[in-house]
Amino acid sequence: MNVFYEESGSFKVGAILADNTTSLQVEAAHGKRSKIKAASVLLRFDTPILSEFMNQAQKVADELDPDFLWECCGQDTEFESDTLAADYFGHTPNPVEAAATIILLHNAPMYFYKKGKGRYKAAPPDALKAAIASQEKKRQQAELKARYVEQLCSAVLPEEFKSITSNLLYNPDKNTIEWKALYDACVRMKLSVPRLLEKCGAITSSHDYHFNQFLWEHFPNGIDFSEINRQQDLNESHDLPIAEAAAFSIDDASTTEIDDAFSITPLKLGSFRIGIHIAAPALGIQPDSPLDMTAAKRLSTVYVPGRKITMLPDTAIDHYTLSENRMCPAVSLYLDVADDYTVTHIESRIEKINIAENLRHDTLETYFNENTLNENDLNHPFIEELRILWHFACKMETIRGKASDSKNDKIDYTFDVSDDHVAIRERRRGSPIDKVVSELMIYANTEWGKQLANANIAGIYRNQGNGKVKMSTSPAPHQGLGVAQYAWISSPMRRYVDLINQRQLIAMIRNETPPYTRESDSLLIAMRDFEIAHGFYSDFQRAMEHYWCLRWLIQENIQTINAQVIKENLVKFDHMPLVMRVPSLPNMAPDAYVKLEILDIDLLDRSLQVKFVQKLES
Template identity: 65%
Template sequence: MNVFYEEEGTFKVGAVLADNTTSLQVEAPHGRRAKIKAASVLLRFDAPSLSEFMDLAQKTAEDLDPNFLWECCESEAEFASDKLAADYFGHTATPEEAAAILIRLHSAPMYFYKKGRGRYKAAPPKALEAALASQEKRRLQAEQQTRYTQLLSTFTLPEEFRPLLSSLLYRPEKNTVEWKALDAACNATKLSVSKLLEKCGAIPSTHEYHVNRFVLEHFPEGPDFGELDAGELIDPADIPVADVVAFSIDDVTTTEIDDAFSVTPLTLGSFRVGIHIAIPTLGIPPGSLWDTVAAQRLSTVYLPGSKITMFPDAVIQHYTLREDGLCPALSMYLDVTDDFTVIATSSRIERVKVAANLRHDTLEEHFNESTLAGGHLDHPFGKELLALWNFASRLEALRGKTNDSNNERIDYSFYVKDDRITISQRRRGSPIDKVVSELMIYVNAEWGKQLADAGVAGIYRSQGGGKVRMSTSPAPHQGLGVSQYSWISSPMRRYVDFINQRQLVALLRGEIPPYTRESESLHTFMRDFEAAYEIYGDFQRSMERYWCLRWLLQEKIEITGAQVLKENLVKLDHLPLIARVSSLPDMPPETSIEVEVSQIDLLELTFSVRFLHKLQA
């Protein structure tokens, strides 16, 4: 006796070795023995043989049309498979015919719903229609996916991909046919998504690829301010006009001019230094449209040749300390003796006449170490610059930073014009840098102290053990050598400065500050700013790396000098670009070497550097 039975959704046959009523001991055609439940048995037969039986049943099942079988069934009643077999074949079905019907019913779940052992129900017409439509859709999608994969594997972009490129590159929906085809093509070609699409001509600009990826993730509504209207920015009418003439010092690309300076002679060689900071908080109250926008952006994003500003241009142009403007400002005045000691400070809100916006590129030829050594600066603001230089040197000494090792570091400036990059170098600690940085450190530390002394909440930066932290509590900043430090000097570029300025303005006006130290919003802004500032900084460094590689290609540089930093890390000459050189012999830091640069990939931002030889000292 043989049996045809179902086990875990699969049909099998076996020869009965023992029948124990509720269970059977059977032997499969290949000799394996098993114990099965009697309830699993669908058919019993003596002939044909086990292997022949299954071959006949499978062949007969393949010839059965499930659609015809479905039409033979009542749509609402359950039926037994052996009854359907008798109706179909027109006679009591043989075991192999009955098995063929079971196999076919089981293999067509869209047509037949299983209701029990050997029992089924025909699918309702609408359900079958929907299931068949879905099956056909999947078939067409499979064909489409195969076509897409074949085209992509030969580096041909399907036309259907063009409107989807942004999502495929940056935010893919992995259940789509397009993504599945792209993923399959990537596996076949051993390329990343971006490299494959680049080979298909879908990434015409590597620069736009990097920028668009960042913008889509962090500015999903776009970097522009759209149709939002800045409205009319109205400053208080009672702001007094300062009796000073100020000037700013900035890079040529700076449009958000936050700070300017003035020097007014007093008696007996003393003078008054004015530090004037743009004051956008005058016309942007808490919760207003542009306050909300700035709180979302949190900072201006800088990248070579471009930037995404925290405020729209209308706001920037209204509050920037522009040349020949009578600009509202938050000013700190320092009375300085002839030995450059500060004997008095005062702060006020006023309008300041800005006579000039001085730029690094034209100022440096008049204001540098050589001209300072002569004791006279041939410049319209020569006397003021000389006084500020001497005062800044005194401030630096008071911070204990006279021999600051940072003075030996190089700062790099990136200028992009007509898709060409210029990278210039300037030693950190130059007279221009020292004047601006020392006055900013002083004003940020002093205003931070005033907030703390008055018990007004603020956001501070501190440093201890080499780690910089932000907090609502003042603490020493060891790196700067000050007792407390609060960012306030760049309110158009950093939202933390904007908040701190808002608190300081309330203090100077004798008003209740918008935030207390326990304000949840203050802590939220601080945490969000830290996260955003880190992300923006990483993106800026990434784009600087991109333009360094572009510069190497632009200048056709294959051999260049480099300096060993440590182990196998080197820094390329004239660029803020660090590379790992596996072929570098053991050499002490600061050793000058020559290397070969190759395999520059602007999409992956990678390149290869090979050691050539050591340069003579």
């Protein structure tokens, strides 16, 4: 005697070896013995032979029509499988027919609901219709997914993918059929998602891939300013006093947000007055205005090689930037300085000042550098004023306890990107140009921060202690700069915290109620959000500088390059700000020079593989 039984959702057959009423010992056709529950047995049979039973039952089950059987059985009552089999075959079913009917009922759960051992109930018409529609939808989706996978594996981007490529790259919905197809194709092709989409033509620029990812994460609504009425906010009063001096600015050639300028006015007995003039957007951009809310979202201008995302729209920048040959509103800090460069008097004013010229680094460096400082050549614009500022900057640097090292070998890098061609330029840090600008900005930010603190007016400070830098509404020393307090005020067109501090400073100078207190939500939220955003923006700038270093290596077809060991296997490449680990580097002392071979550059991953070649003489 043999049995047809159900085990773990599948049907099996076996010859009875022992029948213990509640359980049976059975042996399968291939010889495996099992113990099964008597309740699992659906029918007993002698013929056909055990090895042929399942094949014959499945063959009959394949010929059965579930639609016809569903129409044959009653819609409202449960039924036995044997009863339905008898109705269908027109006679008492033999074991093969009975098993085939059970198999069909089991494999058609849309049509028949299982209610117990051998008992079923027909699905309601509406439920069956919905289930069939769902099954058809799944079938169509499976076919669509298979088509997508085949196209992707053939390096063809499906038409449906073109409008959602950014979603698939940066924020995929993993429940969509497109993502599932892309994932399966990546597994089959053994490629990453960006690499496969690049093969399919969806990524035409590795630079845009990285830049658009940043925009997707931090500027989801885009980077234009179409959502605000740009002109309504620029409503500062026009009755500002006119400054007597003419000023000049010092900036990189690409700078449009000119925040600062300087002036020199001779006084009696060899003394003079230094003017530090800061652009004054806080005069016109009112708190909670549309333009202010936009700036509060952006928090800072984002700088990357070849482009930038400004905090303010071009119309506001054009209105407030300290452009040459025009009168510009400014918040000015005047320092009366003796002939030994000691500050004897300080005064702050809100005024309009004539910007005589915008000096640019590329032309200024040719006649204002370490070699020309002591020359008597006066043929260049503002050279005499620049020398005065240089001597003043050196004195201020010494007072801060940060006297410059004439052997300073730290290098700053600038990236010039034009038509996908990159040039990386080096400038030794601490050059006369750098020192003049940085020292005067440090002085202004330190002095105005002190004035705000002494007036008990809230401000946002950048403090540093024990190597940790943080932002706070409480003034505290900045050990790295060697000053008692440091408030960011000098870049109000490029940093939102500077704009907030400038509003407070203007209120102090005018003896008005400041717009913020130390408990103001807008001030505290701006400080917190700025610190987070500043970190993200700085990381992105470094990542894109790394990217353009890789582009330069490809562009110049560099095969080998020299590098300097920082520590262990960490090295810095010559003539670029590219730092990476070299696993093949042998143990060497810091500052040793080595030659490396370029093995592979991947612009999508921003990765570089190199191999140690040899140690070089310093």
